[in-house]
Amino acid sequence: MNELFAFIVRHSKWLVFTVLVCVSCMLLFRGDPYRQHVYLTSAGRLASTAYKSANKVTSYFDLLEINDDLNRRNAALESEIVSLNERIEIMTEQGYRDTLVADSGVPPFEFIVAHVISNSVARPYNYITINKGSADGIRPELGVVDRNGVVGIVSNVGAHSARVISLLNPHFRLSCRIKRSEYFGSLVWNGDNPYEAYLEELPRHTVFKPGDTIVTSGYSAVFPAGLPVGVITDDDTDRNQNFFKLRIRLLTDFTTLGNVQVVRNNNADELKAIEEGEENDSKKNPFGN
Template sequence: MRSLLRFLARNYFFLLFLLLEAVSIGLIVNYNNFQRVRFFNSSNSVTASIYEKFNAITSFFALQKTNAELADENARLRTQLEQYKQVFIPLDSMNIAEGKEEQELQTPDTTLRQFDFIPAKVVNNSFIKQYNYITINKGSNDGVAVDMGIIGPGGVVGIVTSVSKNYATGPTILNKRWSVSAKIKNSNYFGTLAWDGIDPHVARLNEIPFHVKMEVGDTIVTSGFSDVFPEGVPVGIIEKFDHASGRNFFDISVRLLTNFANLSYVEIAKNNHLEELIDLQKMNTNE
């Protein structure tokens, strides 16, 4: 208490000045319309600016949650789509009886679904090196295993080669040691798509015969001839192609659909038939 009194005694004139200043401002604002409008406009501007900064911060954290929820939903929908792709209902197999208004459609069998998809967040990703890798925040505890494909919003990203309990890592398509089987959409002609280590936006599609018809802008998708990715996952679009003399194949440049500089969430493709396929392939090699 004595300290407070000593403080007031020492700063009496300064505190009195502040009090009178506040009273003066109040009188001016209350009895002068122009000054009152200017005062409230200024205070509203400051308040709005503070609220804007606060909302930006809260929106940032809310956006992270929203993105995670969207990643979960995309994985669920991709799994569901893969399930329905396994079911084909020809028209003549439907029970079309005269006068019957409703048809009994076949319900997809979950045992037929070859791939499930696990959503994950990217925690590390390189794209300016010759051998680029990605790390995600899902591991063996989440069902992730080696040789599972990684798919982003644009399409193919890479493959899992190392797994811990809570994380997984592997090369991306921007890695000169890794390639993926791909084909021209709506075509049975497939080849090997690989990166040449030059442009992080462009890869090369090899082994496409020169008699195959194609156009710039055609979509390149996974062929489905591997255990890693389902058929039809987007990879890129044809940017240009030419036929070098003396060669039987096109030289095709493919602009990748995945933006590796802005990759936050991915999905892991889990092949439910992998063990069965491996066992079957082992039988062929033993013959």
């Protein structure tokens, strides 16, 4: 026993080193961002408190740009309101109103406004921390957008803060389609430029031209359909591939994120239940009879 003890003491530096390296490697290779404990992420109380107090100062820095953006957006929305009002008038006049189908009453998507308290763009896996958490109705797997387009998806939720997987993170693939056509592909970040991403898995017969807008497909319950994501800049396809790979300029400026909105889909549970039900059915009955 004494010898064992002496051995441990003699080689303690290697033991300590090995244990710490093993712990680090375990953290490093666990991979899945959804399975991390919230205290080991920037949404934990320690980090989020520090980020929140720093954000009280830094949130003023980009106000000029944000203001400009908001003005532009406001103008666009106003013109939309005007045109919608006109349409409503026309429809009322035509007496269509009585025959319109009534909706179920619950608006499908709700938006929760949150503020970005920490953000990175220069790492291979980028995350964003926001100042709203489960107390404000935020859950994992909710979508996050800002005034220009898609930002990311919530992964870990603390009481008053949450961590978002940024679009600039290879853990996040977004189903998108080209606005003019119905063809859809999968958007994934290119790894080094915070303004660019790739749209992959787009069928070879798709018709497009540079400058076309890319919007969310709405095939998942996370984002509503038709949210702007980016603009096609050029074709980066390898000649031998069966799918297009397009270079996309992202509409969201990740370097100056300020206010964002978390999208809550009120029908998400229903949709999920249906999809799970389908999966269970096919497991029970793989050949469908």
